[in-house]
Amino acid sequence: MIIRPRSNRPSPSNKLGLVVSELNHMQDDLLTGLGRSLLSGSLDDERLMVQTSEPPAVQILPEANVIKIGGQSFIDRGRAAVFPLIEEIVQNLGSHKMIIGTGAGTRARHAYSVGLDLGLPTGVLSVLGTFVSMQNARMLHYLLAKHGIPFIEPAQFPQLPHYLAERGAVIFFGMPPYIYWQENPLVGRIPPHRTDTGSYLVSEVFGARSMIFIKDEEGLYTADPKKDRHAKFIPKITVSELEELDLHDVVVERSVLEMMKHATHRRSIQIINGLERGNLARALNGESIGTTITSD
Amino acid sequence: MLMRESLLDKDVQRATETPVFRMLPDADVIKIGGRSIIDAGRAVVYPVIEALAHSLKTKKLIIGAGGGVRSRHVFSIGLDLGLPTGVLAQLAMADSLGNAHILGTLLAPYGVVAIPPDIFGHLLPLFIQSAPGVIFNGVPPYSLWEHPPATGRIPPHRTDAGSFLLAECFGCKSLTLVKDVDGLYDRDPKTNSGASFIREIGSSELRKCHLETLPFERVLLDLLDTARLLRSFQIVNGRRPETITAALKGEHVGTVIHADHQPCRS
Numbered sequence: 001m002i003i004r005p006r007s008n009r010p011s012p013s014n015k016l017g018l019v020v021s022e023l024n025h026m027q028d029d030l031l032t033g034l035g036r037s038l039l040s041g042s043l044d045d046e047r048l049m050v051q052t053s054e055p056p057a058v059q060i061l062p063e064a065n066v067i068k069i070g071g072q073s074f075i076d077r078g079r080a081a082v083f084p085l086i087e088e089i090v091q092n093l094g095s096h097k098m099i100i101g102t103g104a105g106t107r108a109r110h111a112y113s114v115g116l117d118l119g120l121p122t123g124v125l126s127v128l129g130t131f132v133s134m135q136n137a138r139m140l141h142y143l144l145a146k147h148g149i150p151f152i153e154p155a156q157f158p159q160l161p162h163y164l165a166e167r168g169a170v171i172f173f174g175m176p177p178y179i180y181w182q183e184n185p186l187v188g189r190i191p192p193h194r195t196d197t198g199s200y201l202v203s204e205v206f207g208a209r210s211m212i213f214i215k216d217e218e219g220l221y222t223a224d225p226k227k228d229r230h231a232k233f234i235p236k237i238t239v240s241e242l243e244e245l246d247l248h249d250v251v252v253e254r255s256v257l258e259m260m261k262h263a264t265h266r267r268s269i270q271i272i273n274g275l276e277r278g279n280l281a282r283a284l285n286g287e288s289i290g291t292t293i294t295s296d
Numbered sequence: 297m298l299m300r301e302s303l304l305d306k307d308v309q310r311a312t313e314t315p316v317f318r319m320l321p322d323a324d325v326i327k328i329g330g331r332s333i334i335d336a337g338r339a340v341v342y343p344v345i346e347a348l349a350h351s352l353k354t355k356k357l358i359i360g361a362g363g364g365v366r367s368r369h370v371f372s373i374g375l376d377l378g379l380p381t382g383v384l385a386q387l388a389m390a391d392s393l394g395n396a397h398i399l400g401t402l403l404a405p406y407g408v409v410a411i412p413p414d415i416f417g418h419l420l421p422l423f424i425q426s427a428p429g430v431i432f433n434g435v436p437p438y439s440l441w442e443h444p445p446a447t448g449r450i451p452p453h454r455t456d457a458g459s460f461l462l463a464e465c466f467g468c469k470s471l472t473l474v475k476d477v478d479g480l481y482d483r484d485p486k487t488n489s490g491a492s493f494i495r496e497i498g499s500s501e502l503r504k505c506h507l508e509t510l511p512f513e514r515v516l517l518d519l520l521d522t523a524r525l526l527r528s529f530q531i532v533n534g535r536r537p538e539t540i541t542a543a544l545k546g547e548h549v550g551t552v553i554h555a556d557h558q559p560c561r562s
Contacts, residue, residue, distance in 0.1 A: 026365050035372030039365055042484070043450055044510040052371075052448030058378040109301070112312075119317040121525075123465030155414070157440060180417040181436035181453075181461040184522035188312035190303050201441045205382035224302060249305045262444040264380060 057264045059207025064097045064164060065284055066203035066211050068174055068196060071103025073216040074274055075136045081275055085214070086143050088280045093147060093168045096284045099160070099208065101174035101199035102136040104129050112190060126175070126182035126191040133173035133195050141171045174199040196253035200260075200269065207265040212283045213252055214274035219291025220251045236292045252293070260295040267295035316524045318467025323356040323424055324544055325463035325471045327434055327455060330362025332476035333534045334395045340535060344474065345402045347537035351544045352406050352428040358420070358468065359408070360434035360459035361395035363388050371450060385435075385442035385451035389413065392455050393433040400431050413437060420466065434458045456513040464519070464526040471529035472543045475511050479531045479551025484509045496548070498556025512553075520555040528554035 026039060034051050041048045074081050089098065111128035134153075141151035148167045152160060154177040163170045174195030185192040196213065203211035221231035222245070239257045242250070250257075251271055260267060272279045272290035282289050301308045326348070333340055351357060367388045374384045393413065400410035408429040411419070416432045423430040434455030445452045453461075456473055463471040481491035482505070497505075499520040511531055520527070532539040532550035539549040 026369055028369075031369075031372055032376055035369075035376065038372045038375075039368045042509040042511075043368075043371075043454070044512070044514045045508060046447060047508060049445070049448040049450055052375055052450050055376065055378055057380045057449065060380070060383075109303070112303075116312055116314045119315050121316050121319070121465045121467065123461070154437075154439065154441075176441035177437050177439065178441070179437065180465040181438070181458060182465075183461065183519065184464070184524060185309065186522055187306070188309035189314060189316070189524075190309060190312050194303070198441060201382065201443075204444060205380050205440045207380070224305070248307075249302050251304075253304065259444055262446050264444060264449070 057207070059265060061097070061099075061161060061164065061206040061208055064099050064206055064208040066099045066101065066199055066206075066208045067280070068101040068199035068211075068213050069103065069136075069140065069274065070213070070215045071105025071108065071133065071136055071174075071195060073103070073105075074214055075102065075139070076105040077216070081216070082140070082143070084277060085274050085280065086140070088277070089144065089169065090147060092281055092284055096168075097164050098169040098284075099164065099202060099206070100140070100169060100171045101195065101202065102133055102140060102171065103174055103195040104132040104136065107135070108132040116189060121180075122184045122189050122191055123178075123180035123182045125189070127179045129191060129194060130173065130175040130177070130179065133175040133198075137171050137173040144169070144171065172202070176201060192253075193255045194253055197255045197259070200256045200266065203269075204259070204263050204266040210284070211266050211269040212280070213269065213271045214280065215251060215271055216273065216275055217251060217271075218273045219271040220293065222247060224249045234291055236288070236294075238294050238296055240296075242293065251291070257293070260293070263295060269293050316467065318525060320356075320358075320421060320424060320466045320468050323358050323466070323468045325358045325360065325459050325468045326540070326544065327360035327459035327471070327473050328362065328395075328399060329473070329475045329534060330364025330367065330392060330395055330455065332362070333474055334361065334398060335364040336476065336535075340476075341402070343537040344534050344540065345399075347540040348403065348429075349406055351541055352403075352408060355428075355544055356424050357408070357429035357544070358424065358462065358466075359396075359399060359403075359429055359431040360455055360462070361392050361399055361410075361431065362434060362455045363391035364395055366391040366394070367454075375449060381444055381449045381451055382438075382440035382442045384449065385453070386439040388451060388454065389433060389435045389437075389439065392435050396431045396433045403429070403431065417462075432458075432462070436461055452513070452515045454513050457515050457519060460516055460519050460523075460526065460529065463529075464523050467525045470544075470546070471526055472540070473512055473529060473531045474534040474540060475531055476533060476535050477511050477531075478533045478536075480511060480553070482507065494551055496552045496554070498554055500556050502553065516553070520553065521557065523555055528552055 176198035220234045223231040225231040396410035407427045410431040436458035480494040483491040485491040499517045542549045
């Protein structure tokens with residue numbers, strides 16, 4: 001960017017002041033009309049914000065698939081669930097790029113329980129949840145280490161494209177890095193943006209080709225199938241249709257559904273049963289197994 | 297109770313409402329506007345620094361810094377290049393961090409410096425004990441994980457939000473936003489000379505006004521609704537630095553926005 005002071009010559013006494021003032025305002029003929037409006041306008045002016053949808057956002061990693069492996073639903077089951085999934089991931093390494101996020105699970109529940117009893121703020125609970133999600137990421141990472149797949153923290157995301165290109169996959173913890181800045185939920189005090197949300201946002205910001213949630217059920221049901229034998233399976237649904245159902249419990253964090261409404265790129269997600277052999281490959285190959293939830 | 301339960305079950309969620317511990321109840325959070333103050337130059341900044349220095353003698357201050365015109369510029373270029381919201385959020389962190397360092401330089405004689413974001417949250421209670429105040433970059437660590445906004449692509453959680461969320465989580469005494477207007481008006485006072493000043497208003501009431509512009513980040517209205525500890529904040533005019541000192545003493549000298557309903561408990 002070139003900063004160009006005005007061409008008409010100021011008097012020597014206020015020349016410094018004028019240059020400082022020009023620099024402070026970042027007068028720049030190179031900026032677009034929108035750019036100039038952003039410099040001078042209010043970022044809380046809805047009329048200006050509407051204009052910032054253009055030009056369209058680029059897809060940073062269009063070939064990448066984001067896969068989130070459930071904590072409670074999957075990793076907490078141990079070897080019986082995890083080993084076959086590790087094998088499937090390895091089998092798909094040659095044909096699909098995978099950014100693999102991990103859930104938290106039972107230990108996070110315990111930490112939240114202890115934290116709530118002690119009256120700890122939601123932001124602190126978020127820190128606790130992050131540590132558990134990180135443990136799960138580390139464990140899976142060691143099981144995939146012989147394939148040269150790294151575990152990366154948010155600070156290392158700048159290196160993600162390199163690792164993905166060189167090794168075909170990376171592992172990260174699904175919890176978003178909000179820590180003390182986690183928003184309060186409307187109801188209760190559990191952090192509302194957890195590992196589904198963190199993983200989903202990675203798929204959205206990178207413009208990935210998929211967002212696959214690996215759980216221990218076929219997908220979305222009208223109720224928790226573990227508790228209600230009459231729960232009906234839902235293979236495909238939109239976010240607004242799902243909201244209308246007003247289900248007591250849902251298979252994916254509600255925050256994901258909320259964000260899907262405004263997403264630029266990732267306007268569908270897929271939930272599959274990772275306990276069934278071959279489902280990951282099917283989902284990566286574009287088959288509509290499990291439940292697909294779309295933004296519209 | 298939580299161990300094998302679904303955290304998305306509405307009954308489970310409701311049952312988790314418990315009172316919240318205040319980590320730093322004697323600290324005040326004050327956010328210094330980027331464009332409104334720090335970019336405005338020596339004539340505006342030095343008196344603000346003096347007001348802060350005066351308050352630092354008796355108060356513990358957590359000082360956030362806005363991003364200013366450089367954030368606007370990087371948003372402008374970033375949007376033009378088609379970069380998504382999360383990337384814009386990540387880029388903007390650097391501008392407010394720069395401004396935090398500017399404030400840190402001028403407050404260095406008081407031992408009040410800018411703390412790197414990675415350690416700031418974790419060490420804040422230690423720093424606030426050992427110095428009269430600390431400065432942080434104001435931006436929450438959302439970065440690539442910023443939420444897609446309802447309209448357009450500008451990151452919704454910026455430095456007002458970062459300061460609010462910090463004050464809320466740490467249970468601080470107050471939040472003051474230092475801008476270059478006296479507070480909230482029914483229209484932008486910079487472009488409408490007939491604008492009326494609003495001394496105090498609730499978040500729901502304010503939403504109903506459908507004001508086209510606000511002197512603070514719109515997301516603060518949502519954050520107020522879910523706040524458990526920080527139930528109001530005040531906007532003051534940094535170009536009248538005596539209002540900074542007064543606000544930090546707990547006086548109502550600008551516009552106070554308060555939460556006007558209780559977060560859902562049943």
